[in-house]
Amino acid sequence: MKILVPVKLVASIDEDCELREDGRDVDPDFLDYELNEWDDYSWEEAVRLQEAHGAEVEIIPVTVGPAEAEDGLRRCLAKGGERAIRVWHDALEASDPMAVARVIAKLAKRENADLVLAGTLSSDHGFAATGMCVASLLGWAHAAVVSRLDISPGAERATVRRELEAGLEEEISVQCPAVLTIQLGINEPRYASLRGIKQAKAKPLEVVSHIDLGLEDAEVGESGSLSRVRRMFAPERGQAELIEGTPAEQAARIAAIVKQATGGAQ
Amino acid sequence: MVVAEHRRGELTAATLEVIAAAVELKQAKDMTVAVAVLARDPSAFTDPVSVAGVDEIVNATVPVSEFQNDIYEAIVDRMIDARQPAVVLLPHSIDAWGYAPALAARRQCGFATDVFALKYDGDDLVATRAAYGEKMHVELDFCGKDTVLITLRSNIYKPIGGASTPAVTNFEAPVVEARTVATGFIEPESAGDVDISQAEFMLSVGRGIAEEDNIEQFEELADAMGFTLGCSRPIADSGWLPKSRQVGQSGKTVSNCNLYLAFGISGSVQHMAGMKHVPKIIAVNTDADASIFTIASYGVVADMFEIAEELKNHFD
Ligand SMILES: Cc1cc2nc3c(=O)[nH]c(=O)nc-3n(C[C@H](O)[C@H](O)[C@H](O)COP(=O)(O)OP(=O)(O)OC[C@H]3O[C@@H](n4cnc5c(N)ncnc54)[C@H](O)[C@@H]3O)c2cc1C
Ligand SMILES: Nc1ncnc2c1ncn2[C@@H]1O[C@H](COP(=O)(O)O)[C@@H](O)[C@H]1O
Numbered sequence: 001m002k003i004l005v006p007v008k009l010v011a012s013i014d015e016d017c018e019l020r021e022d023g024r025d026v027d028p029d030f031l032d033y034e035l036n037e038w039d040d041y042s043w044e045e046a047v048r049l050q051e052a053h054g055a056e057v058e059i060i061p062v063t064v065g066p067a068e069a070e071d072g073l074r075r076c077l078a079k080g081g082e083r084a085i086r087v088w089h090d091a092l093e094a095s096d097p098m099a100v101a102r103v104i105a106k107l108a109k110r111e112n113a114d115l116v117l118a119g120t121l122s123s124d125h126g127f128a129a130t131g132m133c134v135a136s137l138l139g140w141a142h143a144a145v146v147s148r149l150d151i152s153p154g155a156e157r158a159t160v161r162r163e164l165e166a167g168l169e170e171e172i173s174v175q176c177p178a179v180l181t182i183q184l185g186i187n188e189p190r191y192a193s194l195r196g197i198k199q200a201k202a203k204p205l206e207v208v209s210h211i212d213l214g215l216e217d218a219e220v221g222e223s224g225s226l227s228r229v230r231r232m233f234a235p236e237r238g239q240a241e242l243i244e245g246t247p248a249e250q251a252a253r254i255a256a257i258v259k260q261a262t263g264g265a266q
Numbered sequence: 267m268v269v270a271e272h273r274r275g276e277l278t279a280a281t282l283e284v285i286a287a288a289v290e291l292k293q294a295k296d297m298t299v300a301v302a303v304l305a306r307d308p309s310a311f312t313d314p315v316s317v318a319g320v321d322e323i324v325n326a327t328v329p330v331s332e333f334q335n336d337i338y339e340a341i342v343d344r345m346i347d348a349r350q351p352a353v354v355l356l357p358h359s360i361d362a363w364g365y366a367p368a369l370a371a372r373r374q375c376g377f378a379t380d381v382f383a384l385k386y387d388g389d390d391l392v393a394t395r396a397a398y399g400e401k402m403h404v405e406l407d408f409c410g411k412d413t414v415l416i417t418l419r420s421n422i423y424k425p426i427g428g429a430s431t432p433a434v435t436n437f438e439a440p441v442v443e444a445r446t447v448a449t450g451f452i453e454p455e456s457a458g459d460v461d462i463s464q465a466e467f468m469l470s471v472g473r474g475i476a477e478e479d480n481i482e483q484f485e486e487l488a489d490a491m492g493f494t495l496g497c498s499r500p501i502a503d504s505g506w507l508p509k510s511r512q513v514g515q516s517g518k519t520v521s522n523c524n525l526y527l528a529f530g531i532s533g534s535v536q537h538m539a540g541m542k543h544v545p546k547i548i549a550v551n552t553d554a555d556a557s558i559f560t561i562a563s564y565g566v567v568a569d570m571f572e573i574a575e576e577l578k579n580h581f582d
Contacts, residue, residue, distance in 0.1 A: 167454025
């Protein structure tokens with residue numbers, strides 16, 4: 001069983017960021033990157049499956065992103081897996097979940113994968129869309145927001161739990177091959193060992209472009225997307241009254257508000 | 267066109283919000299609003315979706331009582347073929363996460379998720395959503411696509427009152443192979459813990475707490491203040507506090523809370539879903555741009571440990 005795990009570096013904004021000249025995105029100089037939180041969980045789930053079934057299971061982290069995105073792949077390889085794939089080309093800039101999904105679906109086909117474990121959501125843009133777009137392109141069964149996964153190599157069906165609202169869950173049986181999006185808390189992701197981090201540096205990391213995968217420029221980037229950013233802007237700040245001063249002064253003010261609300265009753 | 271959502275026989279609250287958004291759009295652009303109901307017995311939902319402004323209800327009888335993604339995807343796809351709606355609105359809900367993107371990919375229609383504002387600019391539908399952890403907003407358009415599929419954030423549009431008597435149409439639903447089969451619900455564990463949905467005063471801690479060992483300090487502070495201790499999801503996922511203490515979409519809504527103290531919580535949409543209605547919110551966060559400040563009544567840009575240390579002195 002071959003498991004493809006798409007992972008993404010998510011961007012967060014520095015204080016006082018500036019927009020790009022076209023006003024449609026933040027100037028990349030003001031962005032910091034880290035691995036999407038959800039991808040820690042999906043990779044951990046893959047590593048556990050690999051450990052449970054040994055050579056029967058191969059796990060491959062893949063990312064669509066520029067050279068910096070290799071950090072995320074190395075971070076995965078430090079915990080398990082023997083190789084990784086990164087896809088990039090300038091034409092992939094400004095891809096929405098649909099355009100990214102085209103690339104991932106092509107990779108899944110090329111690799112003959114049996115299972116794709118994506119994250120439920122990305123913490124920067126929060127689309128909650130990429131995994132299900134991949135499923136549609138592959139024509140595979142799918143389930144989103146998976147909080148428990150039970151699958152064996154070669155099995156025709158997997159048993160999964162989906163997390164619904166307010167702690168309610170649903171158990172479903174899913175036909176394989178499948179695309180699942182993994183939810184936080186499905187497992188406890190391990191920390192990479194120093195030895196693992198060292199070994200990861202030597203593991204092969206293949207770099208390809210969308211063209212190598214048989215996609216045209218028009219199928220990726222903005223032209224391959226289902227929406228287009230017109231403009232980006234900083235939202236109006238709320239009406240929060242700022243409590244300023246030293247921590248002692250701030251705490252005194254909070255205490256006063258608290259005591260007023262609770263009627264000073266202790 | 268709106269696709270209604272229901273769970274265990276109840277129409278979801280988010281469906282009524284989405285209907286409100288559709289009615290608002292209809293007024294801007296001279297359209298009609300149809301609500302699609304996919305259910306074993308769609309007529310059971312006729313009353314609840316017959317809201318002022320709804321012109322038509324389109325019923326599709328399906329062989330399952332609960333949501334099933336292949337069935338929803340295929341039937342809504344056929345409905346779009348047959349009816350060619352300009353806009354299809356769904357709640358940005360767990361169920362929609364499981365099929366809306368697949369439907370958009372299948373149709374290659376315009377698509378955006380977690381949208382919280384919609385308007386027309388000439389003939390272009392313009393949708394607003396957040397980016398970079400809610401710190402930025404973006405306006406999207408859809409490059410002239412004939413149909414645009416949108417999932418709408420909850421708690422933005424207010425359900426409209428007033429009933430109507432929409433025309434009811436039956437839609438001949440295709441037979442669909444369901445590749446996933448639901449085998450049952452698993453109820454949340456009702457641990458013998460306090461019920462935070464009843465608490466009047468809450469002090470919640472988020473990932474800013476950094477380490478499990480730091481929980482105790484906030485437990486003591488909450489006790490001293492007469493507050494109930496709650497948390498954001500990462501704290502519950504790590505097992506530092508029981509799941510029953512988690513505030514938010516997949517945790518609890520603090521319905522009875524009057525004063526909510528958020529320590530080291532960034533203010534994700536999912537956390538705010540459980541507490542943004544609280545009349546008084548005090549947020550303590552080192553990041554002046556944290557989105558929790560957009561809904562807080564009082565903002566304290568400071569280290570939560572320093573504030574907690576000082577606060578303790580006021581509640582001996
Ligand atoms: C389907 C679904 C359901 C979900 N349900 C929920 C839910 O019910 N509840 C929930 O909470 N989340 C939920 N989440 C997760 C949610 O998306 C966020 O991941 C989570 O809310 C983040 O928690 P946080 O704010 O504690 O952590 P972070 O976002 O990491 O924020 C930590 C904050 O602490 C601040 N900080 C750091 N150090 C300090 C310090 N010393 N002093 C003061 N501030 C400090 C930082 O500036 C930051 O703003 C759900 C997600 C999904 C996909
Ligand atoms: N550029 C990318 N490269 C690899 N995987 C991605 C990328 N973007 C999104 N994903 C996958 O989609 C998930 C997030 O979904 P979304 O919220 O739709 O962006 C991530 O956890 C990844 O599994």
